[in-house]
Amino acid sequence: TKQLTSLYQHFEKDFKMGAAINQRTMYSSEEVIKKHFNSLTAENEMKFESVHPNENEYTFEISDKIVAFAEKHQKAMRGHTLIWHNQTSDWIFEQSGRLVDPETLLKRMKDHIDTVVGRYKGKIYSWDVVNEVIADEADKFYRDSKWFQVLGESFIEKAFEYTHLADPNATLLYNDYNESNPGKRDKIYQLIRQLKDKGVPVHGVGMQAHWNIYDPSLDNIRKAIEKYASLGIEVQITEMDVSMFAFDDKRTDLTEPTEEMKALQMERYLQFFEVFKEYKKHIGAVTFWGVADDYTWLNDFPVKGRKNWPFLFDENQQPKEVLKKIMSNR
Numbered sequence: 001t002k003q004l005t006s007l008y009q010h011f012e013k014d015f016k017m018g019a020a021i022n023q024r025t026m027y028s029s030e031e032v033i034k035k036h037f038n039s040l041t042a043e044n045e046m047k048f049e050s051v052h053p054n055e056n057e058y059t060f061e062i063s064d065k066i067v068a069f070a071e072k073h074q075k076a077m078r079g080h081t082l083i084w085h086n087q088t089s090d091w092i093f094e095q096s097g098r099l100v101d102p103e104t105l106l107k108r109m110k111d112h113i114d115t116v117v118g119r120y121k122g123k124i125y126s127w128d129v130v131n132e133v134i135a136d137e138a139d140k141f142y143r144d145s146k147w148f149q150v151l152g153e154s155f156i157e158k159a160f161e162y163t164h165l166a167d168p169n170a171t172l173l174y175n176d177y178n179e180s181n182p183g184k185r186d187k188i189y190q191l192i193r194q195l196k197d198k199g200v201p202v203h204g205v206g207m208q209a210h211w212n213i214y215d216p217s218l219d220n221i222r223k224a225i226e227k228y229a230s231l232g233i234e235v236q237i238t239e240m241d242v243s244m245f246a247f248d249d250k251r252t253d254l255t256e257p258t259e260e261m262k263a264l265q266m267e268r269y270l271q272f273f274e275v276f277k278e279y280k281k282h283i284g285a286v287t288f289w290g291v292a293d294d295y296t297w298l299n300d301f302p303v304k305g306r307k308n309w310p311f312l313f314d315e316n317q318q319p320k321e322v323l324k325k326i327m328s329n330r
C-alpha cells in the first residue's frame, strides 16, 4: 500500500501540527509523534502544581524529560500553562492561614514565571500564559478564581508582562475553551482587545477546540476565528479533540464508537481542516490534546471512566480512514 505521508509535512506550509504528550504517551505513541507532528505540549507536566509544589521547591525532573524528548526528535515545544485556577498549588493563595495579600501573590506569581519561563527560555516557542479566566455564565465576565479575588483583573496583564520579560521571543497566548460559543467568544475578544489597547504583550489566542461530533457549528468556529484574527493576533488551535458524545450526554454503555458516530466524526474532521486551511494565514499551529485513542483526558471528563475515541489515530496507533482524506486535499 502507498506509504501514508506525514501529517505535519502535508501542512508544513500552512501551520504546525501539534500534540499534547505525557510520560506514558511519549512512549506508547512515539512512532506516531515522530512521523506526524512537529510541535509538542506537556499535557500536565508543566502545570503549576507539577513544577512548583511548595513555595521554595521546584520539581522540573519530568518537565525536563519531556523537553528533552522534544529536542531529541527536533519537535518545537509549547508551554502549558502558567496562570490558571486549576491544577495550581494551594500554598500560593495562602498566607498565615488566610487568603494571601495582593503584593505577596504578585511576588509569588513573578517568581514562578521567572523560574519556569527562564528555565526553558529559547526552548519554547509559544506559552499558554493565562488559561480560562473568562466565565462561562452569560451574566459574568471574569471567572471568580482566587487570582481574581486577590488581584482583580490586573493579574492577567501582569502575567503577560512578566512572561514577556522572562522570554521576549516567545509567542504569548491567552487560552480558553468554549471559545467558539458566541457569548464567550465576544468576552474573550473584549479581554484581548483591552489588553492590546493597554500595550500588554498578548500575541495570540489559544482556541482549545474541545469539540464534539455535534457542536460547535462550523459557522460559529469560522466566526470565532475571524473575530480573533481581526485583532491582528495569531490564532492557535491548542487542545483539539472531537468527542463522540455531546457534552451533556452521560451514556456509559459503549465499549466502542457506533458506525454512525465514526461517520459523523470523519465528516466533522474534514470540515474542521477545510476551515483551518481557509484561515491558514492566521493560524500558527493546530495542536491535539493527545495523540491516539489509547489515551485521552476525555476518558474521565465529563464522565469518569467512560471511554472516548476523539483523535485521528486509533487505540492501536493506526491512522483512522479520515486521515488519508484530510491529506488528499478532499
Ligand SMILES: Oc1ccccc1CN[C@@H]1C=C[C@@H](O)[C@H](O)[C@H]1O
Residues within 6 Å of the ligand: 043, 044, 131, 177, 208, 210, 239, 297
Ligand atoms: O473543556 C473543558 C470544560 C470545562 C473545564 C475545562 C475544560 C478544558 N480544560 C483543559 C482540558 C484539559 C486540561 O489538561 C487542560 O490543561 C485544560 O486547559
